[in-house]
Amino acid sequence: MNAISLQDRSFLARRRADRLLSGGRPQTVREALAALAALSDGPYPLDEPTDMYGNRIVRTLERRTADLLGKPDAAWFPTGTMGQQAALKVWADTHGPAVAMHPLAHTEVHERRAHQVLSGLHSVPQTAAPRQPTVAELAGLDEPFDVLMLELPLRDAGFVLPSWEELTALYDFAADRGVPVHLDGARLWESAPHLGRSLPEICARAGSVYVSFYKSLGGHSGAVVAGDEEFVRRIKLWRHRYGGKLWQQWPAVLSALAGLDTELPRLPDYVAHAKVVAAALAEAPGAWINPAPPHTHQFQLWLPHPAERLAEAGLRQAEEQGVSLFGGWREPGPQPGVAMTEVAVTAAALEWTPKEITEAMAGFLALL
Incomplete structure:
Protein backbone atom coordinates (compact mmCIF):
# COMPACT_ATOMS: atom_id res chain seq x y z
CA MET A 1 0.00 0.00 0.00
CA ASN A 2 1.41 3.38 -1.03
CA ALA A 3 2.01 5.91 1.74
CA ILE A 4 -0.15 9.02 1.52
CA SER A 5 1.73 12.12 0.40
CA LEU A 6 2.17 15.06 2.74
CA GLN A 7 0.07 17.20 0.42
CA ASP A 8 -2.82 14.71 0.43
CA ARG A 9 -2.53 14.27 4.17
CA SER A 10 -2.80 18.03 4.66
CA PHE A 11 -5.78 18.21 2.29
CA LEU A 12 -7.65 15.49 4.17
CA ALA A 13 -6.80 16.91 7.58
CA ARG A 14 -8.09 20.38 6.73
CA ARG A 15 -11.22 19.02 5.06
CA ARG A 16 -12.10 16.92 8.08
CA ALA A 17 -11.22 19.49 10.73
CA ASP A 18 -14.07 20.86 12.82
CA ARG A 19 -12.55 24.34 12.96
CA LEU A 20 -10.15 26.32 10.79
CA LEU A 21 -8.42 29.54 11.74
CA SER A 22 -6.44 30.47 8.62
CA GLY A 23 -7.89 30.18 5.14
CA GLY A 24 -10.85 28.18 3.95
CA ARG A 25 -11.77 24.55 3.74
CA PRO A 26 -10.32 22.88 0.63
CA GLN A 27 -12.78 21.50 -1.90
CA THR A 28 -12.99 18.48 -4.14
CA VAL A 29 -13.76 18.96 -7.82
CA ARG A 30 -17.31 17.76 -7.17
CA GLU A 31 -17.81 20.34 -4.44
CA ALA A 32 -16.39 23.14 -6.58
CA LEU A 33 -18.70 22.14 -9.42
CA ALA A 34 -21.70 22.08 -7.08
CA ALA A 35 -20.83 25.55 -5.79
CA LEU A 36 -20.69 26.85 -9.34
CA ALA A 37 -24.03 25.22 -10.17
CA ALA A 38 -25.57 26.86 -7.10
CA LEU A 39 -25.03 30.23 -8.78
CA SER A 40 -27.75 29.41 -11.31
CA ASP A 41 -30.26 31.38 -9.23
CA GLU A 263 -16.57 38.05 -0.48
CA LEU A 264 -15.83 41.67 -1.36
CA PRO A 265 -18.45 43.05 1.09
CA ARG A 266 -17.03 40.84 3.88
CA LEU A 267 -13.40 41.89 3.53
CA PRO A 268 -13.67 44.82 5.99
CA ASP A 269 -14.88 42.36 8.65
CA TYR A 270 -11.96 40.06 7.87
CA VAL A 271 -9.50 42.94 8.13
CA ALA A 272 -10.92 44.04 11.48
CA HIS A 273 -10.89 40.51 12.92
CA ALA A 274 -7.33 39.93 11.69
CA LYS A 275 -6.17 42.38 14.35
CA VAL A 276 -7.96 40.30 17.00
CA VAL A 277 -6.48 37.05 15.70
CA ALA A 278 -2.98 38.52 15.46
CA ALA A 279 -3.08 39.89 19.01
CA ALA A 280 -4.14 36.50 20.37
CA LEU A 281 -1.44 34.63 18.44
CA ALA A 282 1.19 37.11 19.60
CA GLU A 283 0.71 35.89 23.18
CA ALA A 284 2.34 32.56 22.33
CA PRO A 285 5.95 32.13 23.54
CA GLY A 286 8.38 33.43 20.93
CA ALA A 287 5.65 34.47 18.50
CA TRP A 288 6.22 37.48 16.28
CA ILE A 289 3.52 39.11 14.14
CA ASN A 290 4.43 41.06 11.01
CA PRO A 291 3.11 43.67 10.60
CA ALA A 292 1.66 44.38 14.03
CA PRO A 293 -1.15 45.17 13.80
CA PRO A 294 -1.93 43.68 10.36
CA HIS A 295 -2.66 46.07 7.50
CA THR A 296 -5.06 43.68 5.75
CA HIS A 297 -6.73 40.36 6.63
CA GLN A 298 -3.43 38.57 6.03
CA PHE A 299 -0.20 38.72 8.00
CA GLN A 300 2.91 36.74 8.88
CA LEU A 301 3.30 34.69 12.04
CA TRP A 302 6.89 33.78 12.97
CA LEU A 303 7.89 31.15 15.52
CA PRO A 304 11.36 30.03 16.72
CA HIS A 305 10.94 26.44 15.56
CA PRO A 306 11.87 24.53 12.39
CA ALA A 307 9.24 24.60 9.64
CA GLU A 308 9.11 20.81 9.39
CA ARG A 309 8.27 20.40 13.08
CA LEU A 310 5.60 23.10 12.93
CA ALA A 311 4.00 21.55 9.86
CA GLU A 312 3.88 18.13 11.53
CA ALA A 313 2.39 19.61 14.70
CA GLY A 314 -0.29 21.33 12.65
CA LEU A 315 -1.20 18.10 10.87
CA ARG A 316 -1.39 16.20 14.14
CA GLN A 317 -3.60 18.84 15.72
CA ALA A 318 -5.98 18.73 12.75
CA GLU A 319 -6.05 14.93 12.65
CA GLU A 320 -6.24 14.29 16.40
CA GLN A 321 -8.13 17.33 17.70
CA GLY A 322 -10.11 18.49 14.67
CA VAL A 323 -8.49 21.95 14.79
CA SER A 324 -6.50 23.37 11.86
CA LEU A 325 -4.83 26.65 12.71
CA PHE A 326 -2.39 27.26 9.86
CA GLY A 327 -1.35 26.32 6.36
CA GLY A 328 2.23 25.71 5.32
CA TRP A 329 5.38 26.79 7.11
CA ARG A 330 8.73 27.82 5.62
CA GLU A 331 12.03 29.32 6.73
CA PRO A 332 12.59 32.37 4.48
CA GLY A 333 14.84 34.30 6.84
CA PRO A 334 18.60 34.10 7.38
CA GLN A 335 18.31 32.34 10.74
CA PRO A 336 17.74 28.57 10.56
CA GLY A 337 15.07 27.10 12.79
CA VAL A 338 12.87 30.20 12.62
CA ALA A 339 9.77 29.63 10.51
CA MET A 340 6.94 31.72 9.12
CA THR A 341 3.39 31.04 8.03
CA GLU A 342 0.98 33.40 6.31
CA VAL A 343 -2.31 33.72 8.19
CA ALA A 344 -5.42 34.57 6.17
CA VAL A 345 -8.45 35.59 8.22
CA THR A 346 -11.60 34.69 6.29
CA ALA A 347 -15.13 33.57 7.15
CA ALA A 348 -14.11 30.59 9.27
CA ALA A 349 -11.90 32.73 11.50
CA LEU A 350 -14.73 35.10 12.43
CA GLU A 351 -16.08 32.41 14.78
CA TRP A 352 -12.92 32.38 16.91
CA THR A 353 -12.63 34.36 20.15
CA PRO A 354 -9.23 35.47 21.52
CA LYS A 355 -9.51 32.93 24.36
CA GLU A 356 -10.19 30.09 21.93
CA ILE A 357 -7.22 31.13 19.80
CA THR A 358 -4.78 31.23 22.71
CA GLU A 359 -5.99 27.85 23.97
CA ALA A 360 -5.72 26.27 20.52
CA MET A 361 -2.28 27.80 20.07
CA ALA A 362 -1.14 26.31 23.36
CA GLY A 363 -2.36 22.93 22.16
CA PHE A 364 -0.49 23.38 18.90
CA LEU A 365 2.81 24.22 20.61
CA ALA A 366 2.40 21.28 22.97
CA LEU A 367 2.66 18.96 19.96
CA LEU A 368 6.15 20.16 19.02
Whole structure:
Protein backbone atom coordinates (compact mmCIF):
# COMPACT_ATOMS: atom_id res chain seq x y z
CA MET A 1 0.00 0.00 0.00
CA ASN A 2 1.41 3.38 -1.03
CA ALA A 3 2.01 5.91 1.74
CA ILE A 4 -0.15 9.02 1.52
CA SER A 5 1.73 12.12 0.40
CA LEU A 6 2.17 15.06 2.74
CA GLN A 7 0.07 17.20 0.42
CA ASP A 8 -2.82 14.71 0.43
CA ARG A 9 -2.53 14.27 4.17
CA SER A 10 -2.80 18.03 4.66
CA PHE A 11 -5.78 18.21 2.29
CA LEU A 12 -7.65 15.49 4.17
CA ALA A 13 -6.80 16.91 7.58
CA ARG A 14 -8.09 20.38 6.73
CA ARG A 15 -11.22 19.02 5.06
CA ARG A 16 -12.10 16.92 8.08
CA ALA A 17 -11.22 19.49 10.73
CA ASP A 18 -14.07 20.86 12.82
CA ARG A 19 -12.55 24.34 12.96
CA LEU A 20 -10.15 26.32 10.79
CA LEU A 21 -8.42 29.54 11.74
CA SER A 22 -6.44 30.47 8.62
CA GLY A 23 -7.89 30.18 5.14
CA GLY A 24 -10.85 28.18 3.95
CA ARG A 25 -11.77 24.55 3.74
CA PRO A 26 -10.32 22.88 0.63
CA GLN A 27 -12.78 21.50 -1.90
CA THR A 28 -12.99 18.48 -4.14
CA VAL A 29 -13.76 18.96 -7.82
CA ARG A 30 -17.31 17.76 -7.17
CA GLU A 31 -17.81 20.34 -4.44
CA ALA A 32 -16.39 23.14 -6.58
CA LEU A 33 -18.70 22.14 -9.42
CA ALA A 34 -21.70 22.08 -7.08
CA ALA A 35 -20.83 25.55 -5.79
CA LEU A 36 -20.69 26.85 -9.34
CA ALA A 37 -24.03 25.22 -10.17
CA ALA A 38 -25.57 26.86 -7.10
CA LEU A 39 -25.03 30.23 -8.78
CA SER A 40 -27.75 29.41 -11.31
CA ASP A 41 -30.26 31.38 -9.23
CA GLY A 42 -27.98 34.39 -8.88
CA PRO A 43 -28.07 37.74 -10.72
CA TYR A 44 -25.79 36.64 -13.53
CA PRO A 45 -26.27 36.57 -17.33
CA LEU A 46 -26.69 32.80 -17.50
CA ASP A 47 -29.28 32.74 -20.28
CA GLU A 48 -27.06 34.46 -22.81
CA PRO A 49 -24.75 32.39 -25.03
CA THR A 50 -21.41 31.35 -23.60
CA ASP A 51 -18.52 33.70 -24.21
CA MET A 52 -16.30 33.51 -27.27
CA TYR A 53 -12.81 35.03 -27.14
CA GLY A 54 -13.61 37.51 -24.39
CA ASN A 55 -17.12 38.78 -25.10
CA ARG A 56 -20.48 38.47 -23.27
CA ILE A 57 -20.05 37.43 -19.63
CA VAL A 58 -16.35 38.33 -19.81
CA ARG A 59 -17.26 41.88 -20.79
CA THR A 60 -19.80 41.94 -17.96
CA LEU A 61 -17.01 41.26 -15.47
CA GLU A 62 -14.62 43.70 -17.15
CA ARG A 63 -17.13 46.55 -17.00
CA ARG A 64 -18.12 45.82 -13.43
CA THR A 65 -14.51 45.69 -12.28
CA ALA A 66 -13.69 48.92 -14.10
CA ASP A 67 -16.58 50.62 -12.30
CA LEU A 68 -15.46 49.29 -8.92
CA LEU A 69 -11.95 50.65 -9.48
CA GLY A 70 -13.12 53.93 -10.98
CA LYS A 71 -11.52 53.28 -14.37
CA PRO A 72 -12.99 53.70 -17.87
CA ASP A 73 -12.35 50.13 -19.01
CA ALA A 74 -10.70 46.83 -18.09
CA ALA A 75 -9.47 43.61 -19.67
CA TRP A 76 -9.74 40.07 -18.31
CA PHE A 77 -6.65 37.85 -18.23
CA PRO A 78 -6.45 34.14 -17.39
CA THR A 79 -3.52 34.86 -15.03
CA GLY A 80 -2.18 37.84 -13.18
CA THR A 81 1.31 37.13 -14.46
CA MET A 82 0.07 37.61 -18.01
CA GLY A 83 -1.93 40.70 -17.09
CA GLN A 84 1.05 42.40 -15.51
CA GLN A 85 3.22 41.48 -18.49
CA ALA A 86 0.77 43.14 -20.85
CA ALA A 87 0.40 46.25 -18.71
CA LEU A 88 4.12 46.80 -18.23
CA LYS A 89 4.81 46.08 -21.92
CA VAL A 90 2.38 48.79 -22.97
CA TRP A 91 4.02 51.27 -20.60
CA ALA A 92 7.42 50.23 -21.94
CA ASP A 93 6.25 50.93 -25.49
CA THR A 94 5.14 54.45 -24.58
CA HIS A 95 7.60 55.46 -21.84
CA GLY A 96 10.54 53.06 -21.70
CA PRO A 97 11.55 49.62 -20.40
CA ALA A 98 12.94 50.50 -16.94
CA VAL A 99 10.42 49.66 -14.21
CA ALA A 100 11.04 50.66 -10.60
CA MET A 101 9.77 47.79 -8.46
CA HIS A 102 10.47 46.36 -5.05
CA PRO A 103 12.95 43.44 -4.90
CA LEU A 104 10.23 41.52 -3.03
CA ALA A 105 7.58 42.28 -5.66
CA HIS A 106 5.63 39.32 -6.95
CA THR A 107 6.86 40.11 -10.45
CA GLU A 108 10.46 39.75 -9.27
CA VAL A 109 10.12 36.78 -6.92
CA HIS A 110 7.28 34.55 -8.11
CA GLU A 111 7.04 34.92 -11.89
CA ARG A 112 10.44 33.60 -13.01
CA ARG A 113 11.35 37.17 -14.01
CA ALA A 114 9.06 36.91 -17.01
CA HIS A 115 9.05 40.69 -17.41
CA GLN A 116 12.74 40.50 -18.31
CA VAL A 117 12.89 37.18 -20.14
CA LEU A 118 9.76 37.60 -22.27
CA SER A 119 9.12 41.32 -22.44
CA GLY A 120 12.60 42.81 -22.41
CA LEU A 121 11.88 45.01 -19.41
CA HIS A 122 14.45 46.09 -16.87
CA SER A 123 13.71 46.29 -13.14
CA VAL A 124 15.18 49.02 -10.97
CA PRO A 125 15.16 48.11 -7.24
CA GLN A 126 13.24 50.66 -5.20
CA THR A 127 14.65 49.89 -1.75
CA ALA A 128 16.30 47.05 0.15
CA ALA A 129 13.97 47.47 3.13
CA PRO A 130 11.05 45.01 3.53
CA ARG A 131 8.39 47.72 3.26
CA GLN A 132 6.92 50.11 0.75
CA PRO A 133 9.43 52.56 -0.79
CA THR A 134 9.67 56.18 0.26
CA VAL A 135 9.86 59.22 -1.98
CA ALA A 136 13.37 59.91 -0.69
CA GLU A 137 14.50 56.44 -1.73
CA LEU A 138 13.04 56.78 -5.21
CA ALA A 139 14.54 60.24 -5.63
CA GLY A 140 17.92 58.90 -4.57
CA LEU A 141 18.09 56.04 -7.05
CA ASP A 142 21.21 56.14 -9.20
CA GLU A 143 19.39 54.62 -12.16
CA PRO A 144 16.52 56.38 -13.94
CA PHE A 145 13.24 54.56 -14.46
CA ASP A 146 10.32 54.93 -16.83
CA VAL A 147 7.48 53.27 -14.89
CA LEU A 148 6.76 53.05 -11.17
CA MET A 149 5.15 49.81 -10.01
CA LEU A 150 3.67 49.58 -6.51
CA GLU A 151 2.48 46.29 -5.05
CA LEU A 152 -0.44 47.05 -2.72
CA PRO A 153 -0.08 45.33 -0.34
CA LEU A 154 3.50 44.04 -0.59
CA ARG A 155 2.89 40.36 0.10
CA ASP A 156 6.40 39.07 0.80
CA ALA A 157 7.07 41.89 3.28
CA GLY A 158 4.02 40.83 5.31
CA PHE A 159 1.13 42.22 3.23
CA VAL A 160 2.39 45.72 4.04
CA LEU A 161 0.70 48.90 2.84
CA PRO A 162 1.78 52.54 2.89
CA SER A 163 -0.30 55.12 4.70
CA TRP A 164 -2.60 57.25 2.57
CA GLU A 165 -0.22 60.18 2.99
CA GLU A 166 2.72 58.04 1.87
CA LEU A 167 0.82 56.76 -1.16
CA THR A 168 -0.21 60.29 -2.10
CA ALA A 169 3.43 61.39 -1.87
CA LEU A 170 4.46 58.55 -4.19
CA TYR A 171 1.78 59.56 -6.69
CA ASP A 172 2.97 63.19 -6.49
CA PHE A 173 6.58 62.13 -7.07
CA ALA A 174 5.65 60.11 -10.16
CA ALA A 175 3.44 62.87 -11.55
CA ASP A 176 6.17 65.49 -11.13
CA ARG A 177 8.49 63.34 -13.25
CA GLY A 178 5.93 62.26 -15.83
CA VAL A 179 6.26 58.62 -14.79
CA PRO A 180 3.15 56.40 -15.00
CA VAL A 181 2.18 54.33 -11.96
CA HIS A 182 1.08 50.71 -12.28
CA LEU A 183 -0.55 49.11 -9.25
CA ASP A 184 0.02 45.42 -8.64
CA GLY A 185 -3.24 45.13 -6.76
CA ALA A 186 -3.54 41.36 -6.55
CA ARG A 187 -4.78 41.95 -3.00
CA LEU A 188 -5.97 45.52 -3.45
CA TRP A 189 -9.56 44.61 -2.57
CA GLU A 190 -8.71 44.36 1.14
CA SER A 191 -6.52 47.47 1.26
CA ALA A 192 -9.22 50.12 1.54
CA PRO A 193 -9.72 49.88 5.34
CA HIS A 194 -6.04 50.57 6.13
CA LEU A 195 -5.76 53.37 3.59
CA GLY A 196 -9.06 54.87 4.70
CA ARG A 197 -10.17 55.56 1.13
CA SER A 198 -12.44 53.95 -1.44
CA LEU A 199 -11.07 51.80 -4.24
CA PRO A 200 -11.68 54.52 -6.87
CA GLU A 201 -9.81 57.04 -4.71
CA ILE A 202 -6.89 54.64 -4.24
CA CYS A 203 -6.70 53.93 -7.98
CA ALA A 204 -7.50 57.39 -9.32
CA ARG A 205 -3.92 58.46 -10.00
CA ALA A 206 -2.64 55.09 -11.20
CA GLY A 207 -2.39 54.68 -14.94
CA SER A 208 -3.17 50.97 -14.67
CA VAL A 209 -4.38 48.63 -11.96
CA TYR A 210 -4.22 44.83 -11.79
CA VAL A 211 -6.56 42.91 -9.48
CA SER A 212 -6.94 39.18 -8.85
CA PHE A 213 -10.15 37.23 -8.33
CA TYR A 214 -8.92 34.08 -6.59
CA LYS A 215 -6.57 35.38 -3.90
CA SER A 216 -9.13 37.14 -1.71
CA LEU A 217 -12.46 36.77 -3.52
CA GLY A 218 -12.58 32.99 -3.81
CA GLY A 219 -12.75 32.83 -7.60
CA HIS A 220 -11.38 29.91 -9.55
CA SER A 221 -8.68 31.92 -11.34
CA GLY A 222 -8.15 35.00 -13.41
CA ALA A 223 -7.39 38.70 -13.18
CA VAL A 224 -8.32 42.06 -14.65
CA VAL A 225 -6.17 45.03 -15.62
CA ALA A 226 -7.99 48.37 -15.66
CA GLY A 227 -7.08 51.70 -17.23
CA ASP A 228 -8.29 54.13 -19.86
CA GLU A 229 -9.85 52.93 -23.11
CA GLU A 230 -6.73 53.27 -25.26
CA PHE A 231 -4.56 51.53 -22.68
CA VAL A 232 -7.02 48.63 -22.44
CA ARG A 233 -7.20 48.37 -26.22
CA ARG A 234 -3.43 47.98 -26.32
CA ILE A 235 -3.17 45.46 -23.48
CA LYS A 236 -5.75 43.32 -25.24
CA LEU A 237 -3.39 43.14 -28.21
CA TRP A 238 -0.66 41.86 -25.91
CA ARG A 239 -3.11 39.50 -24.24
CA HIS A 240 -3.61 37.88 -27.63
CA ARG A 241 0.13 37.77 -28.33
CA TYR A 242 0.82 36.16 -24.95
CA GLY A 243 -1.79 33.47 -25.61
CA GLY A 244 -4.50 34.81 -23.34
CA LYS A 245 -7.35 35.18 -25.82
CA LEU A 246 -9.13 31.99 -24.84
CA TRP A 247 -12.16 30.45 -26.53
CA GLN A 248 -14.32 30.21 -23.38
CA GLN A 249 -13.72 31.40 -19.83
CA TRP A 250 -17.19 31.57 -18.33
CA PRO A 251 -16.60 29.21 -15.34
CA ALA A 252 -13.75 31.33 -13.96
CA VAL A 253 -15.55 34.57 -14.82
CA LEU A 254 -18.76 33.42 -13.14
CA SER A 255 -16.87 32.54 -9.97
CA ALA A 256 -15.22 35.97 -10.08
CA LEU A 257 -18.59 37.72 -10.33
CA ALA A 258 -19.81 35.68 -7.38
CA GLY A 259 -16.74 36.70 -5.38
CA LEU A 260 -17.51 40.36 -5.98
CA ASP A 261 -21.00 39.77 -4.57
CA THR A 262 -20.17 37.54 -1.61
CA GLU A 263 -16.57 38.05 -0.48
CA LEU A 264 -15.83 41.67 -1.36
CA PRO A 265 -18.45 43.05 1.09
CA ARG A 266 -17.03 40.84 3.88
CA LEU A 267 -13.40 41.89 3.53
CA PRO A 268 -13.67 44.82 5.99
CA ASP A 269 -14.88 42.36 8.65
CA TYR A 270 -11.96 40.06 7.87
CA VAL A 271 -9.50 42.94 8.13
CA ALA A 272 -10.92 44.04 11.48
CA HIS A 273 -10.89 40.51 12.92
CA ALA A 274 -7.33 39.93 11.69
CA LYS A 275 -6.17 42.38 14.35
CA VAL A 276 -7.96 40.30 17.00
CA VAL A 277 -6.48 37.05 15.70
CA ALA A 278 -2.98 38.52 15.46
CA ALA A 279 -3.08 39.89 19.01
CA ALA A 280 -4.14 36.50 20.37
CA LEU A 281 -1.44 34.63 18.44
CA ALA A 282 1.19 37.11 19.60
CA GLU A 283 0.71 35.89 23.18
CA ALA A 284 2.34 32.56 22.33
CA PRO A 285 5.95 32.13 23.54
CA GLY A 286 8.38 33.43 20.93
CA ALA A 287 5.65 34.47 18.50
CA TRP A 288 6.22 37.48 16.28
CA ILE A 289 3.52 39.11 14.14
CA ASN A 290 4.43 41.06 11.01
CA PRO A 291 3.11 43.67 10.60
CA ALA A 292 1.66 44.38 14.03
CA PRO A 293 -1.15 45.17 13.80
CA PRO A 294 -1.93 43.68 10.36
CA HIS A 295 -2.66 46.07 7.50
CA THR A 296 -5.06 43.68 5.75
CA HIS A 297 -6.73 40.36 6.63
CA GLN A 298 -3.43 38.57 6.03
CA PHE A 299 -0.20 38.72 8.00
CA GLN A 300 2.91 36.74 8.88
CA LEU A 301 3.30 34.69 12.04
CA TRP A 302 6.89 33.78 12.97
CA LEU A 303 7.89 31.15 15.52
CA PRO A 304 11.36 30.03 16.72
CA HIS A 305 10.94 26.44 15.56
CA PRO A 306 11.87 24.53 12.39
CA ALA A 307 9.24 24.60 9.64
CA GLU A 308 9.11 20.81 9.39
CA ARG A 309 8.27 20.40 13.08
CA LEU A 310 5.60 23.10 12.93
CA ALA A 311 4.00 21.55 9.86
CA GLU A 312 3.88 18.13 11.53
CA ALA A 313 2.39 19.61 14.70
CA GLY A 314 -0.29 21.33 12.65
CA LEU A 315 -1.20 18.10 10.87
CA ARG A 316 -1.39 16.20 14.14
CA GLN A 317 -3.60 18.84 15.72
CA ALA A 318 -5.98 18.73 12.75
CA GLU A 319 -6.05 14.93 12.65
CA GLU A 320 -6.24 14.29 16.40
CA GLN A 321 -8.13 17.33 17.70
CA GLY A 322 -10.11 18.49 14.67
CA VAL A 323 -8.49 21.95 14.79
CA SER A 324 -6.50 23.37 11.86
CA LEU A 325 -4.83 26.65 12.71
CA PHE A 326 -2.39 27.26 9.86
CA GLY A 327 -1.35 26.32 6.36
CA GLY A 328 2.23 25.71 5.32
CA TRP A 329 5.38 26.79 7.11
CA ARG A 330 8.73 27.82 5.62
CA GLU A 331 12.03 29.32 6.73
CA PRO A 332 12.59 32.37 4.48
CA GLY A 333 14.84 34.30 6.84
CA PRO A 334 18.60 34.10 7.38
CA GLN A 335 18.31 32.34 10.74
CA PRO A 336 17.74 28.57 10.56
CA GLY A 337 15.07 27.10 12.79
CA VAL A 338 12.87 30.20 12.62
CA ALA A 339 9.77 29.63 10.51
CA MET A 340 6.94 31.72 9.12
CA THR A 341 3.39 31.04 8.03
CA GLU A 342 0.98 33.40 6.31
CA VAL A 343 -2.31 33.72 8.19
CA ALA A 344 -5.42 34.57 6.17
CA VAL A 345 -8.45 35.59 8.22
CA THR A 346 -11.60 34.69 6.29
CA ALA A 347 -15.13 33.57 7.15
CA ALA A 348 -14.11 30.59 9.27
CA ALA A 349 -11.90 32.73 11.50
CA LEU A 350 -14.73 35.10 12.43
CA GLU A 351 -16.08 32.41 14.78
CA TRP A 352 -12.92 32.38 16.91
CA THR A 353 -12.63 34.36 20.15
CA PRO A 354 -9.23 35.47 21.52
CA LYS A 355 -9.51 32.93 24.36
CA GLU A 356 -10.19 30.09 21.93
CA ILE A 357 -7.22 31.13 19.80
CA THR A 358 -4.78 31.23 22.71
CA GLU A 359 -5.99 27.85 23.97
CA ALA A 360 -5.72 26.27 20.52
CA MET A 361 -2.28 27.80 20.07
CA ALA A 362 -1.14 26.31 23.36
CA GLY A 363 -2.36 22.93 22.16
CA PHE A 364 -0.49 23.38 18.90
CA LEU A 365 2.81 24.22 20.61
CA ALA A 366 2.40 21.28 22.97
CA LEU A 367 2.66 18.96 19.96
CA LEU A 368 6.15 20.16 19.02
